[in-house]
Amino acid sequence: MLELRINGFGGQGSVTLAHLLAQAALENGQQGQALPFFGVERRGAPVRAAVRISPTTIHAHSQCELPDYLVVMSEKLTQAAVNEGINNVGTVIVNSPQAISVSNHPTWQVDADAIARDAGLFSADGPTINIPLFGAVCKVLNIPQNIMEQTILNKWPGNNGKRNLGAAGKAYHEVQLCPPQF
Amino acid sequence: MKAAQVIMNTGTHAAALAAKCARVDVIPGYPITPQTSIMEAIAAMVESGEMNARFIPVEGEHSVLAAAVAASAAGARVFTATSANGLLYMHEVLHMASGGRLPVVMCNVNRGIFAPWTLWADHQDSFSQRDTGWIQYHCSSNQEVFNTILQAFRVAEQINIPVMVNFDGFAISHCLMPLTLPPQEDIDRFLPPHEPEWRLDPQNPSSFSNVTMASEYAPFRQMLSDDIRASIPLVKQAAQEYKEITGMWDGDTIDTYRLEDAEVVAFAVNSMAAELRLSVDILRDQGIKAGLLRPRLYLPFPAEDIINALPQNAQVMVLDRNYNFGHPGGILASELKSVLFGRRHDITVKNRVIGIGGIDLTRRFMAEQILAMMDE
Numbered sequence: 001m002l003e004l005r006i007n008g009f010g011g012q013g014s015v016t017l018a019h020l021l022a023q024a025a026l027e028n029g030q031q032g033q034a035l036p037f038f039g040v041e042r043r044g045a046p047v048r049a050a051v052r053i054s055p056t057t058i059h060a061h062s063q064c065e066l067p068d069y070l071v072v073m074s075e076k077l078t079q080a081a082v083n084e085g086i087n088n089v090g091t092v093i094v095n096s097p098q099a100i101s102v103s104n105h106p107t108w109q110v111d112a113d114a115i116a117r118d119a120g121l122f123s124a125d126g127p128t129i130n131i132p133l134f135g136a137v138c139k140v141l142n143i144p145q146n147i148m149e150q151t152i153l154n155k156w157p158g159n160n161g162k163r164n165l166g167a168a169g170k171a172y173h174e175v176q177l178c179p180p181q182f
Numbered sequence: 183m184k185a186a187q188v189i190m191n192t193g194t195h196a197a198a199l200a201a202k203c204a205r206v207d208v209i210p211g212y213p214i215t216p217q218t219s220i221m222e223a224i225a226a227m228v229e230s231g232e233m234n235a236r237f238i239p240v241e242g243e244h245s246v247l248a249a250a251v252a253a254s255a256a257g258a259r260v261f262t263a264t265s266a267n268g269l270l271y272m273h274e275v276l277h278m279a280s281g282g283r284l285p286v287v288m289c290n291v292n293r294g295i296f297a298p299w300t301l302w303a304d305h306q307d308s309f310s311q312r313d314t315g316w317i318q319y320h321c322s323s324n325q326e327v328f329n330t331i332l333q334a335f336r337v338a339e340q341i342n343i344p345v346m347v348n349f350d351g352f353a354i355s356h357c358l359m360p361l362t363l364p365p366q367e368d369i370d371r372f373l374p375p376h377e378p379e380w381r382l383d384p385q386n387p388s389s390f391s392n393v394t395m396a397s398e399y400a401p402f403r404q405m406l407s408d409d410i411r412a413s414i415p416l417v418k419q420a421a422q423e424y425k426e427i428t429g430m431w432d433g434d435t436i437d438t439y440r441l442e443d444a445e446v447v448a449f450a451v452n453s454m455a456a457e458l459r460l461s462v463d464i465l466r467d468q469g470i471k472a473g474l475l476r477p478r479l480y481l482p483f484p485a486e487d488i489i490n491a492l493p494q495n496a497q498v499m500v501l502d503r504n505y506n507f508g509h510p511g512g513i514l515a516s517e518l519k520s521v522l523f524g525r526r527h528d529i530t531v532k533n534r535v536i537g538i539g540g541i542d543l544t545r546r547f548m549a550e551q552i553l554a555m556m557d558e
Contacts, residue, residue, distance in 0.1 A: 022358050023190050032190070034358040038216075038301070059323075060460055061353040061453040062544040 001054040002141070003064040007081035008073030011043040013123070013130030017071070018049035020134045024143050024151040025053040033058045043125060046077070048084075053141070069093065071137055073112075073129060075100055093140055095129055099178040110136040110175040119167035128167075135168030136175035145172055184365035186428070191361040193354035196324045197263060197289050197347075198223035199361070200331035202233050203369045204287075207258035207376075210238040210249035214268040215301050216351035217291040221263060243268040247275035247286075254284035255390060257381030259335065262286070265351060266293035266307045273311065276344075280315030280406060282391055285338035285345070285376070287331060292452065293351040294539040302540020303350035305452065305504040309480065309513045311346070315406055317413055318481040320451040321349040324359045326432040330478075332373055333420040339376050340416050341409050348480075352540065353453040364428040372427045410482050417479060435484035436491060437476045440466065444473025444493050448552060449518060450501040451477060454537055458501070460545035465552060472552065477514075485521035497530045499555045501548065503537040511535055532558055 004021065008014040018034035025032025036049035050064040065085045072081045075096035082092065082102055092102045095112040116127035131152075138148040152168060153161045191199065197220045201209065209228070211221035227233040238249050246262055254260045264272060269290050279286050290308050294300040308318060319334060321327045327349050334345040349355065382390060394402065414435060421434035439459045441447065446465065448458045455476040465472035475491055475498075477484060492498065502512020509516060515533035522529050532555045537543045 019190075019358050026188070026190055026360055031360055032358075035353070036356065038352055038356060058359065059456040060545065061322075061350070061357060061457050063542050065542070065544050065546075 001052055001058065001060070002069070003067045003087075004051040004053075004069040004071060004137075005064040005067040005081075006049045006051065006071040006073065007077050007084065008047055009043075009077070010045045010047050011123075011125035012073045013128060014047050014049045014073060017130040017134055017137075018051050020130075020151055020155065021051045021053070021137060023154065024138060024147055027151050027154070028143055028147045030055055031058050033060075035061065035063065037063055046080070066090070069137070069141070071133065073133065078102060091140065093133075093137055093175070095133055099176075101178045101180060106180070107178045108136065108140050108175050109178050110171050112136065112171060115167050115170050115174070119163060119170070121163065121167055131164045131167045132171035135171035138168075139172045139175050145169065148172065184367070186365065187363045188360050189363060190358055191324065192219065192356055192358050193324045193327055193349055194219040194291070194356070195223050196328040196361050197331060198227065199363065200328045201261040202227055203363070203366060204259065204261065204332055204335050204373055205370075205375070206235055206261040208236050208238065208250070208253035208260045210240055210246045210253070210260075210262050212240055212243050212246045212264075212268065214243070214265045216293060216355045217263045217265040217268070217289065219355070220289060220291070243271040244275060247272040247279065247288075250286045250288070251275060251279050251282060251284055254279070254286050255282065255382045257376070257378050259376040260286045261288070261331075263289035263291065265291045267296050269307050269311060270295065273314065276311060276314035276316060278391075279344040281402070283342035283406070285335070285342055287334045287338055287345050287347065289327070289331070290346050290348045291351045291355045292348055300539040302352055303453070303503070304538050304540065305348075305502075305513075308346065308348045309504050312481055315343070315410065316481065317343055317345040317410065317417075317479070319345065319347050319478055320480055321347065321354070321432070321478070322437075322452055322456040322476060323432070324354060324357065324361055325430065327354065328361060328363075329424060329428070329430055329432055332369060333417070333424055335376075336373055336420045337413055337416045339378075341413050343406075343409060343413060348452065350453040362430065364430075368427050372424055414479070414482060414484060433476065433478045435477070435479045435487045437478055438491060439474040441473035441475055441491060441493065443471055444496060445471040446473070446552060446556060447492060447496045447498045448472065448474045448501060448548070449476075449498050449514065450503070451480065451514065452503070454501065454503060454543045454548070457543055457545050458548055461549040461552065464545060464549040470553075483517050483521060488518070488521060489525050492526060492529055495528045497532060497556065499552045500531060500533040501537075501551065502533060502535050505535060505538075
């Protein structure tokens with residue numbers, strides 16, 4: 001069972017990102033679970049969501065305290081998200097304009113803000129970063145690009161889906177493993 | 183023959199879909215977190231015509247259940263849902279439904295009780311309604327919620343007793359998981375249309391629930407008590423036939439995991455019991471013969487099945503997500519001790535209260551709790 005936690009700010013689309021990843025798991029022939037933590041919901045407040053992917057039935061229903069993958073929606077949250085807990089050999093994926101590295105953890109970086117802006121994807125809270133991040137996380141988790149694309153089209157049939165495909169596909173190719181920090 | 187369909191769905195939407203698949207006639211509703219999305223989903227399906235049913239929005243939970251009782255007395259198949267203080271506000275009418283022998287099925291999405299306010303799960307709400315004469319299931323997965331609502335209608339209508347289907351707020355209610363939907367014709371075969379022996383009929387006026395003298399009242403109450411206990415074989419039969427038709431099984435009155443040779447038995451309900459399977463695996467990896475016994479039925483408490491399932495000389499670690507005020511521990515431990523008394527002298531019962539108000543219960547934390555309890 002693979003465990004992943006998303007740390008973000010309210011309004012960044014962490015819940016939808018968690019749902020997309022769980023749906024992609026099912027589309028990919030596996031079991032998926034998205035378990036957002038609903039607190040006192042406010043825009044800008046720290047939020048988190050758990051995602052699990054497994055070839056067999058998922059029985060866990062807790063938040064992911066020591067995830068194998070940590071997705072950070074904003075580079076400002078990186079240290080706080082790591083401090084909250086991660087598997088010793090866990091991988092970090094950060095939305096950041098430049099390369100970033102977390103000590104002792106393989107770190108992937110993608111500029112989701114820029115990709116969303118270039119694709120014209122905006123919500124009331126700014127660029128719709130969860131779409132490029134979905135593409136980036138699929139790449140890191142080895143979820144095939146066609147599965148990623150089908151998941152988006154299932155959720156947003158029509159033109160909205162096509163615009164999302166462009167941004168997610170770009171992130172799928174641009175997400176990069178950063179040089180380790182010693 | 184049509185194949186089952188697998189979709190991604192939250193626990194609340196699984197409950198709403200079960201109500202649709204049960205072909206319910208009437209759904210009175212009032213919102214309360216974390217149940218609200220059940221009522222929202224049903225209202226949307228009624229509005230779109232996907233459900234051929236009457237949705238009745240009312241001004242509070244007492245009226246929800248009053249409308250449910252009236253619709254059920256008129257012969258309708260009735261479903262509703264609530265949580266925490268909404269359930270407590272229904273308390274008086276819960277008795278009306280069971281005493282009136284009305285087979286309403288209601289989901290209670292478990293949430294801690296005011297005061298102070300909390301939104302997250304514990305089991306004080308459902309357990310505190312023990313003495314209202316409702317049959318109570320507690321479910322540990324989205325799929326079990328769906329399956330159990332269908333089984334609940336069957337049992338309720340066979341024995342004319344209302345059934346409460348409980349599951350945890352957020353950990354299940356807002357958790358997106360795969361859900362297997364059996365073909366509708368299979369569900370129809372499992373759950374035939376509701377045909378009550380008696381109903382209120384404006385064309386044939388009759389009165390219902392008059393004042394009774396003790397000589398009439400006492401036998402009514404005795405019959406209710408006897409019939410609640412007689413529901414156990416019906417619960418087993420419903421689970422068995424549901425399995426034969428759909429291939430799905432969540433246990434009947436109880437569910438067990440690695441129990442046969444267990445020396446240490448975790449005992450809990452709802453989503454924490456699902457997570458406890460992983461705690462059992464952790465303990466087994468450390469060489470401890472651990473197992474799990476999860477009562478699916480809280481009321482009637484499945485005494486005989488528990489007595490028969492517990493291995494010799496087991497230490498039972500009851501993990502209660504509730505308080506039994508006035509006692510040192512929780513309610514499940516108290517129920518378990520009362521059924522073991524005089525029957526299983528070989529069993530040791532230990533108890534802790536954990537996870538109150540939705541404190542996250544991880545597999546590691548619960549394995550540590552069980553380890554610590556072994557030394558007590």
